[in-house]
Amino acid sequence: MKSKLISKLEAVINYRFNDKSLLVLALTHRSMGKNNNERLEFLGDSIVNLVIAEALFNKFPRAVEGQLSRLRSQIVSGSNLAKLGNSFNLSKYIILGVSELKSGGCFRESIISDTVEAIIGAIYLDSNIEECKLRILEWTQNKIDTLTIADSDIKDPKTKLQEHLQKLQQPLPIYTIHKITGDLHNQTFTISCQISLINKEITANGSSKRKAEQKAAKLALKEIEQQTATGKINPPPAT
Amino acid sequence: MKSKLISKLEAVINYRFNDKSLLVLALTHRSMGKNNNERLEFLGDSIVNLVIAEALFNKFPRAVEGQLSRLRSQIVSGSNLAKLGNSFNLSKYIILGVSELKSGGCFRESIISDTVEAIIGAIYLDSNIEECKLRILEWTQNKIDTLTIADSDIKDPKTKLQEHLQKLQQPLPIYTIHKITGDLHNQTFTISCQISLINKEITANGSSKRKAEQKAAKLALKEIEQQTATGKINPPPAT
Numbered sequence: 107m108k109s110k111l112i113s114k115l116e117a118v119i120n121y122r123f124n125d126k127s128l129l130v131l132a133l134t135h136r137s138m139g140k141n142n143n144e145r146l147e148f149l150g151d152s153i154v155n156l157v158i159a160e161a162l163f164n165k166f167p168r169a170v171e172g173q174l175s176r177l178r179s180q181i182v183s184g185s186n187l188a189k190l191g192n193s194f195n196l197s198k199y200i201i202l203g204v205s206e207l208k209s210g211g212c213f214r215e216s217i218i219s220d221t222v223e224a225i226i227g228a229i230y231l232d233s234n235i236e237e238c239k240l241r242i243l244e245w246t247q248n249k250i251d252t253l254t255i256a257d258s259d260i261k262d263p264k265t266k267l268q269e270h271l272q273k274l275q276q277p278l279p280i281y282t283i284h285k286i287t288g289d290l291h292n293q294t295f296t297i298s299c300q301i302s303l304i305n306k307e308i309t310a311n312g313s314s315k316r317k318a319e320q321k322a323a324k325l326a327l328k329e330i331e332q333q334t335a336t337g338k339i340n341p342p343p344a345t
Numbered sequence: 346m347k348s349k350l351i352s353k354l355e356a357v358i359n360y361r362f363n364d365k366s367l368l369v370l371a372l373t374h375r376s377m378g379k380n381n382n383e384r385l386e387f388l389g390d391s392i393v394n395l396v397i398a399e400a401l402f403n404k405f406p407r408a409v410e411g412q413l414s415r416l417r418s419q420i421v422s423g424s425n426l427a428k429l430g431n432s433f434n435l436s437k438y439i440i441l442g443v444s445e446l447k448s449g450g451c452f453r454e455s456i457i458s459d460t461v462e463a464i465i466g467a468i469y470l471d472s473n474i475e476e477c478k479l480r481i482l483e484w485t486q487n488k489i490d491t492l493t494i495a496d497s498d499i500k501d502p503k504t505k506l507q508e509h510l511q512k513l514q515q516p517l518p519i520y521t522i523h524k525i526t527g528d529l530h531n532q533t534f535t536i537s538c539q540i541s542l543i544n545k546e547i548t549a550n551g552s553s554k555r556k557a558e559q560k561a562a563k564l565a566l567k568e569i570e571q572q573t574a575t576g577k578i579n580p581p582p583a584t
Contacts, residue, residue, distance in 0.1 A: 144410035152395035159391040171383035
């Protein structure tokens with residue numbers, strides 16, 4: 107990697123590496139072979155989790171554990187870390203093997219968010235936890251500042267669906283894997299969500315079982331909403 | 346809490362708190378009301394994850410991410426943290442509300458492991474990450490020392506079952522929640538695991554959906570093994 111390119115990225119993330127090879131490793135996707143960024147990502151993931159946990163612990167002195175953990179997931183989720191990575195223009199820097207290059211891997215959300223975590227791991231090895239904390243907070247401060255406790259009440263679709271069905275005194279949804287396609291590191295899961303209340307098969311795809319299930323739950327909620335609006339389903343009893 | 350008791354626990358964990366009220370808070374279960382150890386647990390969980398991640402990252406320079414993460418889960422799993430808590434005799438110190446006291450909550454694995462995490466969170470607030478690192482490594486060093494890379498290959502029953510069925514070119518198992526009993530914080534999940542290959546309903550209970558599913562998968566694997574041994578099922582083709 108050219109040193110000019112390295113300097114440019116260092117300026118964007120506002121950290122100068124003593125050991126530039128750590129940054130290069132953090133940018134190296136596993137499609138390049140054994141020497142890749144996955145170990146750094148493992149380390150970086152723990153660091154970002156701790157730094158954000160502490161920031162939220164301090165910002166929300168009355169939030170309970172569940173709220174803190176939902177607030178955190180809004181900052182450290184794959185899609186939010188990918189947004190951060192995009193703000194660094196990471197797709198220009200990520201080092202991919204031929205197969206991933208061809209399929210546009212440098213724009214894939216999961217690859218970008220993993221690389222952000224790997225960069226954090228690399229900064230940790232190059233310096234210390236305090237330096238990581240400064241950088242991570244600098245990168246996420248806007249997001250943390252705009253979070254309010256109300257954001258912690260945003261429930262995921264599966265939880266919402268379950269709660270809605272419980273209110274209607276209906277059985278819980280049954281999620282079933284229909285098929286898994288793609289190779290080991292790039293799988294697509296097709297999930298069905300059976301709900302006795304609605305007479306319709308709901309299926310959804312996703313890059314993980316969880317994502318596909320969340321998508322299916324979202325579709326199911328929409329369907330229930332529609333059938334409730336048109337009078338096919340009774341609304342839950344007022345509480 | 347009597348200061349003699351506090352000193353005794355401090356001696357056991359080998360850390361003297363500047364602010365003793367932090368230790369008392371870490372020992373206070375949510376059954377005591379709003380002022381409880383859950384926020385500290387949230388913080389402590391992140392800290393122990395990072396400390397163990399780093400220790401394993403250094404100990405196993407060639408382990409890939411998946412191996413590191415399986416190795417870590419062997420140290421920071423609820424049951425292992427509970428073992429650590431039992432070695433501190435935590436059940437003598439945990440402060441519980443009347444209902445939990447009656448039902449023997451101080452001996453419950455989840456309450457003990459949560460308290461261990463809360464104590465780590467309390468040490469962090471009372472000092473710093475370096476102090477936490479020293480304590481956590483002191484408490485877990487034996488376990489870390491005896492871990493070998495082979496331990497990372499221990500797969501959980503659900504993964505094993507899935508892989509086994511794939512080898513047999515059989516459809517994936519379908520896990521269904523049959524019922525959830527108990528109150529919100531002490532639920533029991535009953536799960537069934539349907540496998541078209543075996544003509545038998547497999548059900549299992551657990552304190553979480555995941556635990557019940559793992560238990561059901563373990564039973565299913567046993568059943569498949571037995572039916573294979575008695576010739577009812579063909580073994581997977583040799584590869």
